[in-house]
Structures are given as C-alpha cells and as structure tokens.
Amino acid sequence: MNCDQINKNLIGYIEQAIPVDLQKKISAHLQECKTCRALYENVVATYTIYDKIPVTEVNPFFYTRLEQKLKAKHLTNETFVPKMIWKLQPIAASFLIVVGIGLGIMIGKSISGSSISLTSPNRSEILEAYASDYYLTSSGDESLNVLMNNE
Amino acid sequence: MMSDAELIQRLVAKDNGAFKDLVETYQSMVYKACFNLLRQPEDAEDIAQDVFIEVYESIDQFRHLSKLSTWLYRIAINKSLNHLRKTKRKSLVSSIEQFFSSDKNTALDIEDKTANDSPHSIDYKERSKVLQSAIDSLPENQRIAFTLNKFDELSYQEITEVMGLSMASVESLIHRAKLSLQKKLIYYYKN
Numbered sequence: 001m002n003c004d005q006i007n008k009n010l011i012g013y014i015e016q017a018i019p020v021d022l023q024k025k026i027s028a029h030l031q032e033c034k035t036c037r038a039l040y041e042n043v044v045a046t047y048t049i050y051d052k053i054p055v056t057e058v059n060p061f062f063y064t065r066l067e068q069k070l071k072a073k074h075l076t077n078e079t080f081v082p083k084m085i086w087k088l089q090p091i092a093a094s095f096l097i098v099v100g101i102g103l104g105i106m107i108g109k110s111i112s113g114s115s116i117s118l119t120s121p122n123r124s125e126i127l128e129a130y131a132s133d134y135y136l137t138s139s140g141d142e143s144l145n146v147l148m149n150n151e
Numbered sequence: 152m153m154s155d156a157e158l159i160q161r162l163v164a165k166d167n168g169a170f171k172d173l174v175e176t177y178q179s180m181v182y183k184a185c186f187n188l189l190r191q192p193e194d195a196e197d198i199a200q201d202v203f204i205e206v207y208e209s210i211d212q213f214r215h216l217s218k219l220s221t222w223l224y225r226i227a228i229n230k231s232l233n234h235l236r237k238t239k240r241k242s243l244v245s246s247i248e249q250f251f252s253s254d255k256n257t258a259l260d261i262e263d264k265t266a267n268d269s270p271h272s273i274d275y276k277e278r279s280k281v282l283q284s285a286i287d288s289l290p291e292n293q294r295i296a297f298t299l300n301k302f303d304e305l306s307y308q309e310i311t312e313v314m315g316l317s318m319a320s321v322e323s324l325i326h327r328a329k330l331s332l333q334k335k336l337i338y339y340y341k342n
Contacts (some may be wrong), residue, residue, distance in 0.1 A: 007337050010337065011330070011332065015329075039337065043298050043333070043336045043340060046253075046281050046282050046340075047332065049275065049282055050301055054218055056182070056183070056192060056195075058178050058182045058196075059196055060301050062178055062196065063171060063172070063174050063178070064176060065200065066204070071198050073204065113223040125181055
C-alpha cells in the first residue's frame with residue numbers, strides 16, 4: 001500500500017464503502033505514514049462537516065409571509081388590466097401626436113393649395129378691394145361716432 | 152394524519168385550510184431542500200415560498216405519477232437552481248466591477264492555497280466554506296444528486312424519482328461527485 005493508493009480510496013475509507021481488507025491496509029498505512037495521516041485528518045474533518053451542520057429551522061412566520069406573498073401576487077394579477085392601460089398610455093399619446101402632425105400637414109397642404117398667391121397678377125386688385133372696404137367701413141363708423149358725440 | 156391524496160383533493164377543491172395543511176406538512180422539507188442548494192436562509196425561505204405558490208397555482212396539473220413530496224422536491228430544486236443561475240450572473244457582473252475597482256479578491260477559492268499557512272488552523276467555518284466551494288464546483292447534476300443524498304438524506308431510489316434518472320445514472324453521478332470532491336480536497340490540503 002502506497003500513498004497514492006490512499007489518496008484514491010480516502011472517501012471510500014471514510015464512508016466505509018470499500019472492501020474490509022482494503023480498509024485494514026489503509027488503516028495500517030495511516031498509522032505508519034504521518035503525511036497521509038495528516039491529510040486524512042483534514043479530509044475527514046472537512047468531508048464529514050455536513051453531519052455537524054445544524055439543521056436550519058423554518059421561520060415561525062413562514063406561513064404568514066407566504067400568505068401575504070400569495071395575496072400580493074393575486075392582487076397584482078387582478079390589477080393587470082389597469083396596469084396594462086397605464087403602460088399603453090405613452091403609446092396612445094405618441095400615436096395621437098403622430099396623427100395630429102399628419103393632420104396638420106394635410107390641412108396645411110390643402111390651405112396652401114387653395115390660397116391666393118401673393119405673387120399672382122391680381123394681387124394689387126385684391127389688396128385695393130380689401131383696403132377700400134376697410135376704409136369705407138372704418139370711416140363710416142368714425143363719422144357715426146362723431147355725430148353721436150356731437151348730439 | 153391526512154394522506155397526500157386527500158390533501159390534493161382538498162387543494163383541487165380549493166378547500167379552506169388545505170393550503171395551510173400542505174405548508175405545515177412540507178415547509179420544513181421544502182425549506183431544507185432549498186437551503187441545501189442555496190446556503191442562504193433568506194433566499195431559501197423566499198424560494199420555498201415560491202414553491203408553495205407554484206403548487207397552489209398548478210395543483211390541477213398534478214397527475215399523481217409521483218408522490219407529492221417528489222413533486223415538491225422537483226419544484227424546489229428547479230427554482231433553487233434558477234435562482235443560483237440568476238445570482239451567478241449578477242455576481243459575475245459584480246466581480247468584474249470589483250476587479251476593476253479593487254485588486255483584492257476576498258472570495259474563498261478551492262484552489263486558493265494562500266488562505267491558511269497551516270491546514271490545521273482552519274476552523275469549522277472555514278472547513279464548511281472549503282467543502283461548499285468544492286461542492287459548488289461540481290457539475291450541476293452531480294451537485295444535485297450529491298446534495299440530495301448527503302444533505303437531504305434521500306435514498307438513491309428517491310433521487311431517481313426526483314431527478315427523473317435511472318438508478319445507474321444516479322449511482323454514477325454520486326460516485327463521480329465523491330471522486331471529484333476527494334481530488335479537490337486532497338489537492339487543497341496537500342498544497
């Protein structure tokens with residue numbers, strides 16, 4: 001029995017899962033070899049530590065917390081539709097903005113298509129007609145006001 | 152004591168108190184299964200609660216092909232592993248951040264031989280860390296099989312049911328896990 005054979009069978013030896021004659025040979029070697037014994041002591045102390053790990057107790061409020069969690073989850077599911085609406089709001093707002101811009105462009109185009117160009121040959125005539133209309137209306141009002149004040 | 156079949160019937164019928172009975176019967180087992188994989192009491196409690204919520208919501212889908220405890224173990228293991236994967240991703244990001252912010256690496260690595268000058272000075276807490284690091288470094292299936300066997304004290308037969316594997320596969324997984332742990336521990340204490 002050499003040190004390498006010990007290394008290959010250490011866990012089996014610790015768990016007593018190897019044949020009895022092999023166990024005896026390993027035991028004999030461990031008594032003779034200080035290096036292997038030190039290694040064995042470390043490995044056995046670490047490998048079997050799960051036997052010494054204290055059993056963790058469940059929190060006494062486990063069920064209460066679980067109940068709250070379950071209620072909160074179901075409440076979240078119930079409010080799923082309003083949440084969806086809330087999430088859809090930005091999309092709806094963006095859509096309305098795009099539609100608004102589109103309508104604005106369309107209206108703008110239709111107005112510019114039907115409007116009178118200021119560079120048209122009738123420009124002076126139209127301006128004159130507006131001016132005379134304004135003049136007559138405002139002068140009429142003016143004279144009426146003067147007459148009323150005089151009285 | 153109420154049988155599993157009776158408990159399931161009451162759960163399906165949405166009987167008042169059936170859920171509480173289920174939790175009181177299995178909370179310790181489910182919590183332990185989660186804790187043995189996660190090693191964090193808060194995380195284990197959180198995941199154990201999620202296990203019961205899933206059972207509550209999908210009890211109609213339980214087909215009686217396995218025992219209720221086996222089904223609970225399966226859900227607990229799946230949820231714990233998913234949680235571990237998520238936290239591993241997060242810890243990878245934080246370790247990258249740590250790497251760039253500091254030169255110190257505080258994580259105990261199984262191959263970090265400078266942790267102690269003498270292995271004899273390692274106390275219980277450190278030994279636990281060494282073993283846990285070695286277990287964590289095992290491939291996932293080996294880790295689950297080994298943990299179920301050693302920490303949850305499940306028989307090989309029960310592990311085959313929980314993991315949905317053959318007896319030969321489970322035996323092989325546990326055997327390879329032990330050989331791997333033996334190698335890692337010997338390497339750690341020899342160097």
